Amino acid sequence: MGRWIKIDGHDIRSLNLRHFRECIGVVSQEPVLFGTTIRNNIRYGQEDVTDEEIEKATKEANAYDFIMDLPEKFNTLVGERGAQMSGGQKQRIAIARALVRNPKILLLDEATSALDTESEAVVQAALEKASRGRTTIVIAHRLSTIQTADEIMTIVGGTVAERGTHAELMEKKGLYYSLATAQSIKKAEYSEESAETVPIKNHEETPPSNSLISEKASIKHIPQKVSEEEVKPEEEHLPQVSLLKLFRLNKSEWPLIAIGTLAAIINGACSPVFAVIFGKIVTIFEIKNVSTSYKEQIQHEANILSIIFAGIGVVSFLTYFFQGFLYGRSGEILTMRLRHMAFKAMLRQDISWFDDKKNSTGALTTRLATEAAQVQMAVGSRLGVIAQNISTMGLSIIISFIYGWEMTLLILVIAPVLTVTGMLEVSALTGFANRDKKEMQRAGKVAIEAVENIRTVASLTRERAFEKMYEENMQKPYRNAQKKAQIYGSCYAFSQAFLYFTYAAGFRFGAYLITAGRMTPEGVFVVFTAIAYGAVAVGETLTFVPDYAKAKSGAAHLFALFERTPAIDSYSEEGDKPDTFSGRLEFHEVTFIYPTRPDVPILQDLSLTIERGQTVAFVGSSGCGKSTSVQLLQRFYDPLKGQVLFDSTDVKHLNVQWLRSQIGIVSQEPVLFDCSIAENIAYGDNNRTVPMDEIIAAAKAANIHIFIEELPEKYNTRVGDKGTQLSGGQKQRIAIARALIRQPKMLLLDEATSALDNESEKVVQQALDQARKGRTCIVIAHRLSTIQNADIIVVINNGKIIESGTHHQLMAKQKAYFNLVNAQTLL
Structure with missing residues (x-):
């Protein structure tokens, strides 16, 4: 019997792929928004959609009101991957993007699991509204979101274990019932005595409202709309970078450069010497008489000059080898050093630098790949060729003056024309190089965004849209290259043609000097041959002008990065280390x-004291300041006013590396690196070589050791790019082990279980409970069932603490926290 998936009786493999996907709308747990405006993000759902249809879709997705509250409304930039929007806002924009194509099938993959209670309520309302009249498939961990589903299926081991409505499955008291029970939040009778609130320093108690946070307040730090053509501040003040400044970076390779330069000078001298020998060998064939002695003299002189030619060839071979090898080696070393310095400088920058849209992932990787290579063009093997050409030109002029100073002067009078042509090339091409750099960075950003989010691009069937966008970004460099080719071609053609004009004037003047008895034929040949080689050297040097322009632009951008001192310098050795x-x-x-x-x-006069060993939970709507508070503790940012204190010491007075070494963090989406499990755990403490027994101890504490031992390669198993070879719960537990390996005094848990299913959450929660023993722990949680045992629960609204206390105390007060719990209660 065959196995298939059918749509309206058709095997999906028989359907046109693009047409099939255009019938489906997808809203995933982590919706991907692209680094453009809200309008364009929604338009990715359907290319030919009108503004009226976009507005209608946003109204259906409950997104219209918050969009209209934004300064730029639909033209607001959402940031890279939608980073400038809160979770609920991203979800609703993704819903609008799905609805705008009027899909027949709606797929909701954990669409609310990562949201706070209030955002979930709004998004859930939007999803239920969007599902009407459509076939809808929902994947959910929060079972409260699927109680009204027509049919619920519980899946175990890839097979359907139970199916039915919510009421039917609850009556069976099987797997679904146990999952639902596990998600319920404990309720009890609360006495007035239990309602005493744990004191929190200097915060105002405000009455709860139906909405804990307004839509406008939940908006993250969204930048104003910025024109793509706007001049960037750093580009206006790029430092002047000379060759000497670059050579200082190459100072350890100066012996190689010195020997390479000597080889280039000798190599350059070969051409003028050849000109002298060539002039002599031409003139010895003049027919003066046909005597036997004269023929023997010609043969003898020809033999000697031929041997000299062969000697020049040997010298040229050796000098070319040393010139190319030594300059090439020093240039590659400099390229490696510049890339390392650029990467180090990027890592040194504070987080606000990465918030800037011009420092997106695509732009930075493009800069890292291209700018160092461009600099090498100026100080690598081509610099050796320039040294060779200078030697050729200099010796050619000297020899020419010796053999015929009058003819040489005539030719040199024309030289400034060539110089002016070269200067025009430099100034024009430098401008093109700067413009090309910006356009290539934009193209790189589009490419990286499309490749990283290929699943979203494919589900939206927008492959051609990104292809067109990439092509459009490449069009400007292409047009610039065409203009550059015209200017470069004109200048180069003029400089080369002018050489022949010089020959015409020189030969005519040389003939006059010979008839006047002021030069010999040998002298005329020597001067012309030497000048010819000098002219070739000038032309070859001018061909390097475009590369020098690119190198100068690349060096300026690199040194601007090197010389930027961040406000929070993670590499600084300054500050106290208690x-x-x-x-x-x-x-x-x-x-x-x-x-x-x-x-x-974001935060407004927030005051809070956390004692040693306490577990404090932050709850509240998206954008209220929970994650911001955690980032201030890690000193990713400094507060505008007020202080963050560690043991009564302002964090600004502490060494940044020491401060962060005291903190272990487990986030909602932990990032694992593409190496072994053991190496990922050891990354938690890079100040030493972590022994294997400590890695195993941390894994046991994180409740992951048994799973690792069952793998074929155990701790040497590679986790894949971003940990893709592991499940969510496994990644979380490895992240916990990584946090524990440094023995932190403080543990930050930022939504560490919100994206997990019930079984994984249970295991990870056990590991977290074990990990936080004896440590100060700050928990950010939307699933309130995970924080019932916290010492203090702090409810934040609009950057202010509105309520605090234990779970029992806050439930007894029946205010904001009580409302949140009720919203999440399933039974």
């Missing part, structure tokens, strides 16, 4: 705004 850190934390009247969005306050 011998001990107890784990006591304090936020003292902290106010913060993101540098890229100075008109949107």
Whole structure:
């Protein structure tokens, strides 16, 4: 019996792929938005959609109101991967993108699992509205979101274990019932005595409202709309970079450069010497008489000059070899050094630098790949050719003056014309090089964005749109190259043609000097041959002008990066490094705004004291400041006002590396590196070589050791790019082990289980409970069932603490936290 998936009775393998995918709308757990405007992101769902249809889709997705609150409305840039939007806003834009194509099938893959309670309620309402009249398939871990489904299936080991409605499955008291029960939040009778709130320093108690946070307040640091053609500040103030400045970076290779330069000078001298020998060998064939002695003299002189020619060939072979080898070696070493310095400088920058849209992943990787290679063009093997050409030109002029100074002067009068032509080339091509760099970075950004998010691009059937976008970004460099070719071709053609004009004038003047008895035929041949080689050297040097222009532009951008000192320098050795850190934390009247969005306050006079060993949970809607608080603790940013204190010491006075070494973090989407499990765990402490027994101990503490031992290669198993070979729960536990290996005094858990299924969450939660024993722990959670045992639960709204206490105390108060719990209660 065959196996198939059928749509309306048709095997999907028989359907046209693009047509089939255009009938499907997908909203995933982590929706991918592209680095453009909200309007263009929605338009990716359907290319020919009108503005009215876009507005209709956003209204159906409950996104219209918050979009209209933005300064640029539908023209607001969402940032790379939608990073400038909150989770709920991204989801609703993704829903609008799916709805705008009016799909027959709607696939909802964990569309609300990573959202806070209030955002989930809004998004869930939008999803239910979007599902009407469409075949809808929902994958869900939060079972409260699928109670109204027509049919619910529980899957075990790839097969359907149970199916039915919510009520039917609850009556069976099977697997679905146990999953639903595991997600329910404990409720109890609360006495007035239990309602005493744990004191939190200097915060105002505000009454709960139906909405914990307004849509406008939940907007993250969204930058104002910026024109693509806007001049970047760093590009306006690029440092002047001379060859000497580049050579300083190459100083350890100066012996190689010195020997290579000597070889180039000798090599350059071969051509003028050849000119002299050539002039002599031409003139010895003049017929003066036919005597036997004269023939023997011609033969003798020809033999000697031929031997000299052979000697010049041997010298040229050796000097070319040493010139190419030594300059090539020093140039490649410099390229490697520049790339290393550029990468190190990028890692040194503070997080706000990466928030800037011009420092996107695509732009930075393009710069890293191209700029160092461009610099090598100026100081690599071609610099040896330039040294060779200077030697050729210099010796040619000297020899020419010796053999015929009058003819030489005539030719040199014309030389400034060639110089001016070369200067015009440099100035024109430098401008083109700067423009090309910006356009290539944009093209690189499009390419990386499309490849990294290929699943989203394929599901939207927008492959051709990105292909067209990439081609459009390549069109400007192409047109610039055409203009450059015209200017370069004109200047080069003029300089080369002018050489022949010089020959015409020189030969005519040489004939006059011979008839006047002021030059010999040998002298005329020597001067012309020497000048010819000098002219070739000038022409060859001018062909390097475009490369020099690119190298100068690349060096300026690199040195601008090298010389930028970040406000928070992670490589700095400055700051205190206390011998001990107890784990006591304090936020003292902290106010913060993101540098890229100075008109949107994130934290407002937030004050909170966390004692040593306490577990404190932050809850609240997306964009209220929970993750921002954690980033301030890691000193990714500094507060605009107020202080963040570690054991009563302002974090600004502490060494950044020491500060971060005291912190272990497990995030919602942990990043694993494409190496072995053991290496990933050892990355947690790079200050030493972590022994294997410590790695195993950390894995046991993270509840992952047994799983690793069952793998064929055990701890040497590679996890794949970003940990793709592992499940979500396995990645989380390896991330926990990585955090524990450094023995941190403080543990930050940022939505560490929100994206996991029930079984994985249970295992990971056990590992987290074990990991936080004896440590100060800060938990950001949307699943409130995971924080019921926290010492303090802090409810944040609009960057302010509105409520705090234990789970029992806050439930007894029946305010904001109580409402959140009720919204998540399944039974």
